Amino acid sequence: MKRSPAPPLPPPEVRRRLRESAALTQDQLAARVGVTRKTVGAWESGREIPRGRRRDAYAKLLSTLAEESPARTARPPALTPAQAFDALYEFGAPALVRQTYLLTGRRELARESVERAFQLAWEHWPEVARDRDPVGWVRATAYEYALSPWHRFRRRHRQPEPPPADPAGRTLLNALLRLPPPHRRTLVLYDGVGLDLPETAAETEASTPAAAGRLMRAREAVADRLPELGDPEVLHRRLAELASTERLRASRPPTVRAGSERRARFRTRAAIAFTVALIGTTALTLRTAPTQYEPPVPPGEAVGGVPVRVAPGALSDEELELRQKLRDELQDGPERLVPGTG
Template structure:
């Protein structure tokens, strides 16, 4: 359907960030190709697809036109002879559908048996605009073109990610901490967390990066200093060159060490390194240069090298150091998944038990609480200016004792005079 000049000049609204990435991948375009076509960097394209920013002006029009879905193509007027029976579409889908079946020549290479009666797709009305393809990737994967493709279960996808990234990630974490047991524990803990949040990790742009960030965060936690087994690093390598690099890495501050390992060890670019370390790009660049200078003081061959050669040498030296060290092999993926499920089940039961205990304590408090208000008794206070009581005072214990003794004993001396009445 032809569009007017005004419609061509207007910029269509952009789809959601997830839909932008899906449309780009449906056209088999990489981030670098989109960035080169629009005139931006790869990090900018990634920020558009994650929803952090959105294109504007001319770049918005170019980006929208670049990822716009292909309009539904009209069926060809004359179909060439099909190589496969499944590729032959019914005559009803073509404009020549009104021609009788007898007038359509049957190719000679087709079998004699009648073709499979596929349901012809409903042709859109003439006045309706062609609907865009909603999901080219999903239609291609789940349609008739790939009937034998088996759907991968979440457990199989997790096991594949674990088998591909866990051994190398343990070696990287060892260089970050200098402790073999802590490196293995950090990687297993990161994969347990990834299995608990697998719906989120499975759709992430870089699942391996998600797990790596979780492992690094756990390994660099300062609370490990309180554990006796992780207070001191393991024995350094015996080879002098590798030992110098190992000591130089451990002497760096944790943030600088992590930046150096991600950029020169793993091979991330500067924006990705800054994003994973939660720092700005200039800050990550400053940490990288400082870390390189500190390592170059320990390694003379890096001092006179150019920045590009220095990065390549560091990459080779860090990779050789990680491969030479004998780090413990992580547990099987099935054991990690089982441990993650057991921990999640344990925490769930603990939460339920805590809520039940809170309810019981609240009920007991309500049952034993007083039903009316009782004002508190004020404490006694000494007051002055009160006159003494008049009349005979109350006898004390000593007075009562004296009175009793006087009444029981006989009086000695002259007898008392008793008045008489005369």
């Protein structure tokens, strides 16, 4: 009896999206297929090709996941941009908020970062819709916003965040927050999200050796505080548990789209106001500017050869006597002589 052929395998990127759409971790999917987490990661990155019975089991499982969530995997033929954005948001926002929480340790900042990233995605929707990994585009934007050093100057982010209720989760989160931001981001992407090393390096804008070095140092730092997390498989599971136990919610897609449109209108009005002010300033300058050239007044120069002006000195005794005599005489002088007749 001939065995029926297994369904064809989708591309590696679609395999990972099918697993994430079913809310399955790599460990859970590996247990259902009968392989290790590293094997699942290699299949999803395209480094290895499934073969034999494992391939058949993997292909059937992916086919089942695709049938169980057709709305998330199939693209309607008449999908509007708003519907496509809402579908992407519903699919990626919950996981991105949990991942961003691992980066920041702040629930509100994680939600704000993801919403701001989706708002930018809606503003650049034609570009994001054509991207081969729209979730990766939003994730990179959210991580950049969440790790911005300017947040420490905000008043509400100066207040301490309530820690996780689980002591083990609280210790793990403290260990993550002690890492430098590039190391923390590399660890979350590789051991938390499940990206391979080249994808992690590309998203963190680093070379593959640099990303590998950051990953090893981050793992060593976490293992120093929590020796039981020295195994990458255990670390991956604990990161997933820490992110899933927190109650992190994101806004609805229409709210995010409306916020993006308000920001776009505000920037447009600000640009128009700045342009009008610039035109008015230019017109006023042209109105009040001189119509002919007036040379500047040259600076003063020293002139030689001019005799020095000498002040009069003290009066002598004869001069003082003459001055007193003149003061004593009548102002009209001596009497006028009158000629006589004769």
